[in-house]
Amino acid sequence: MTYRRRASPLHAARASVACLWCAALALAAVISWHPLVLAAVLLAALLAAAAAGVGREVGRFTLLIGLPIAVLFTVINPLISREGLTVVARLGGVWPVPEFEVTAEAIAYGAVTGLRAMAIIACCALYFSAVDPDRVLRLFRRFGFRSALTATLATRLVGVLAADARRLADGQRCRPGSPASRLALVRAVTAGALDRAGDVAAALEVRGYGGAAAPARARVAWSRHDVAFALSAAAIAALAIGAQAAGVAGFDAYPRVELHGGLGAGAIAASLVAAGLAPFADRRGIAR
């Protein structure tokens, strides 16, 4: 999952605003428990990714990482939770597993938690695909340059080390006879990673990193996309927080499943999707 420059309103927005927008979307998923609202956040993230030209990447990541986690929550929670009134199955009872009851409420709670995890993962995937990490580094370097750079390099080195690992695997396939032991491979990978780290550190030194001066602040006028995504982020946050505060989109799993808000929750969910996608309608000045 790496950043790719695309001609899209989200890519065209400044890093601070794009970050804020993704964070607002994730915030809606974090503070809300209503499945309709969570589904709306997931839908908004996936549609926004498609509108930003990274739909395939974000969709694949959400399916590969988010879906197994969601399934895991749905399966595990009923096995460990002892709450809920609607028993749908009795399992166990064979030594050493004691008998326990699986409740519909526990399944629902697990599924909603899984849905929430998927929505948050989709927001994170959208952030990694559509927000330029170099601009984010520039944003945070004012507060802690070395920490920000370390984080950026660590992210970049993941890809480099993954490529090294693929090369090493190919190298091992070229050796005749029985394969090398896992321990030997781990040692070789570690030594290779340390070599890489040394090379990168040397490159940083000769590029003046050791004596890095305080970066100069640049004032850049707000673009139409900056304004649109900032307003969108504010609307998403207001809707999520407001709905939570007003109890419009609540959800209780135990003792019985209860969805609060009725049509209000549907309206909040629809508004979230609309607010999230509105900035993508204006596609002027997005190419670079």
Added chain:
Amino acid sequence: MSLLRLQRVSYRYPGAERPSLRDVDLEIGDGEFVVLCGLSAWGKSTLLRAACGLVPHFHGGRFDGRLVVGGLDTREHGPSDIAAVAGTLFQDPETQTVMGSVRSEIAFGLENRGWSAAAVARGVEEAALALGIAPLLDRSTSELSGGELQRVALAAALAGRPRLVLLDEPTSQLDPVAGDELVWLLRRLNEEWGTAIVLAEHRLERCLPAADRVVALVDGAVACDAPPAAFLEWAMANEPSLATPAARMFSLAGLSPLPPGVKAARTALRARGIEVSAPTAPAADAPTERRGRISARWVGTHAPTPSRRRGRDAALRFERVWFERRGGRAVLRGIDLALAPGERVALMGRNGAGKSTLLRHANGLLQPTRGKVGAAGRVALLLQHPGDVLVADRVDGELDRATLQRVGLDHLAERHPRDLSGGERQRLALAIVTSGEDTPAAVCLDEPTRGMDRLHKTHLAETLRGYADDGIAVLVATHDPEFAVQFADRVVLMGEGELIADGDPHDVLAGGWYFATETARVCGALTPEEGAALITERARR
């Protein structure tokens, strides 16, 4: 005015038995273009690392003497201070890239110096324009080819308008076209901006025409510091492996002064009334033209007969092999190629032509999407990074003593494989992939001469000839025409996933601009020996 001054500089890496630099006295002035040469491990990289402050600040070790760069004494100033005066470019562009986009990559060094946003933007723009990479500015660094990445790294080194640029074998990973372009780009920066260049390089024939001075290091000490022509005289007398092919040709023909490049060689020959025709396209009786391309079938007198190549007894055979990436381009397009037992084949072509992909099909690392690959036995493949094959803590953990003795590495048995020199590591890796109970039917090597000096190339060529003498087919992907001529009896040229020429080295490498040896570009003869004979014969007429 002196920009870089070394006074009796000696340096020993931590834990090293011998010093890497010994009493080096050297002075480089503003606007000079200096080529640094010497065999592997003779101190070129160490000298550059000392000049940019990494030695001793980053590497540690014992440093004696005084080194001043742009008025900054490296005993008091570290690499980050020196970065304001000297830009540095290492061999591997992959490890020099620290940012995600090209624009940020070039801006990184300027931002570290606290330049204003406007000054950074201007520096980025100018460096990109100077190096012709403006269209790449918004591309991700992970999408770039090796040549593009090297240009970006050079732009990052130049963006701050340093007075001195230090380059450590920057062309070793590039094809001949990109390598020549990079050297001429440096010459243009040197001439137009007055930037002093210090370039460490093994392929001297590529950079001597652009150089003002050549500094030769022998075992860590300066053995020669002279203009190119005088350096070549010194090299022929003292260290012939450092002499360029054209210089060796002149020396064998008894001509002097020795030419630093193709143009100087031709001018010298013309001045003596020796007419050597400029290389031309292959004659009609060599490759046959078919649908605008040079056919893979050859009728040249040196070429093996088609039946020998296409027969069922081939050691390695590619039959209409296609490799198409999912959602991407076709990397190989119907490759038909067969190697007879004992045949030595050089596979050439620019970066991205499909050479490495073809080799990966040879031993099954990749499977063709169409067509098939067959071999008379096991196919040994050594990939570009020999270190990827090595996993043990000691050399004798990789191979038994008898095998080590056979390949001349038994004296290093107790060393860690990563502590071996590049050439030794490659010998060990080659011995590993070719070892085993069954003798391989074919041996394939991918770019084995990257960063290798001429002496080690000669040793490698001998090793490959040894395999061929044992009946093993040898297929080597290389960018180095001189090496191809040294070991191969057949050259296959690839372009865009297709075979565009296939024949005897005399047919394929004598008539080109880029895929040609230096002596071929001078007089059409592939090797210094053939060229000297040709010149002597023409001189008699």
